[in-house]
């Protein structure tokens with residue numbers, strides 16, 4: 001008898017493991033093969049930017065080993081294994097020169113950190129932190145050190161600034177923008193959060209970029225593009241993430257910012273789906289946990305034989321800057337809106353309305369974060385429910 005082909009999931013991040021769990025509730029029979037470039041530990045990635053404040057080693061953030069996950073899910077999990085090519089025409093993927101056939105394939109391979117070119121002899125002292133292994137390496141490098149330079153003033157750079165201050169490090173943050181979280185926040189809530197972080201002791205250098213990083217004895221000298229120099233011991237890079245699309249595009253799959261999928265999370269190739277950070281669902285590429293959990297539940301049903309289109313309600317994001325709490329629900333990309341701002345730092349409420357006066361986004365800081373539940377009820381869904389989608 002011919003062996004049953006497996007469901008193959010590439011990636012064991014929150015998207016891969018949540019999908020596997022949801023799908024196993026519905027299908028206990030079909031073989032499941034998970035392939036991952038990392039060690040396959042199950043962990044919650046948002047914990048990576050609160051680990052220093054809680055003094056958690058990487059091993060303490062890991063929730064289950066690949067072996068334990070394989071047993072729990074009735075799966076084979078291949079760790080430290082990189083898929084190198086997709087071959088949708090022959091319904092297989094390649095790991096080097098080894099073909100792996102699938103019944104259905106799910107791409108849950110996330111996004112990779114952007115790297116900026118930096119001159120000088122200490123470029124290897126720059127640490128991106130996008131998975132548990134990165135976190136482990138950074139914690140080891142930070143042991144016994146005092147001063148951290150953070151590159152990037154986005155959500156993740158600001159969370160690291162808060163966390164590393166709570167962990168007792170001196171923090172300088174450099175970013176080529178006029179305000180923190182420029183793509184996410186209007187100026188007033190951004191100022192409130194920056195002031196909260198400054199009160200905690202973080203120092204901001206907004207405008208320049210890091211041009212050079214050189215060794216100076218045991219320490220590092222960072223030279224900024226405006227000529228200033230800063231002394232530090234190590235550098236965290238939080239300059240942004242790019243969804244992994246290269247292998248998909250090389251195989252002819254449609255991609256924009258992420259791998260393009262429809263509401264059934266189908267890519268343009270038959271039997272190939274995508275979810276999580278790598279996927280652009282009906283035009284939306286959201287690099288957060290809530291959308292991938294919603295996608296995992298819908299895709300599990302679809303893969304188990306009940307085509308289930310994904311729908312997204314409002315997706316507010318709680319930013320982990322306890323120095324000045326922040327909840328933000330940015331207006332959907334491409335929707336024009338008008339911001340109105342009330343209150344003063346630290347307690348700011350910024351609301352974004354469209355031309356018809358409908359609420360389409362908000363940013364709340366300090367004590368105003370309590371208003372989020374009421375505002376969520378007014379927000380439109382990001383992907384409204386569909387009456388029917390054919391499989």
Ligand SMILES: Cc1cc2nc3c(=O)[nH]c(=O)nc-3n(C[C@H](O)[C@H](O)[C@H](O)COP(=O)(O)OP(=O)(O)OC[C@H]3O[C@@H](n4cnc5c(N)ncnc54)[C@H](O)[C@@H]3O)c2cc1C
Pocket residue numbers: 010011012013014015016035036037038045046047048049081082083084108109110111129130131156244275276277278286287288289290292317318320
């Ligand atoms: C520091 C930090 C804090 C965050 N905090 C929050 C938060 O508070 N709230 C929130 O909503 N979101 C937060 N996010 C975002 C959220 O964590 C991510 O959206 C989510 O974890 C992405 O999961 P994923 O499974 O899609 O990707 P990933 O977790 O990146 O997993 C990708 C997997 O694919 C594997 N892989 C990649 N390429 C290959 C290949 N070619 N072959 C085999 N395997 C491959 C990798 O090894 C990995 O196992 C945070 C992100 C970071 C970095």
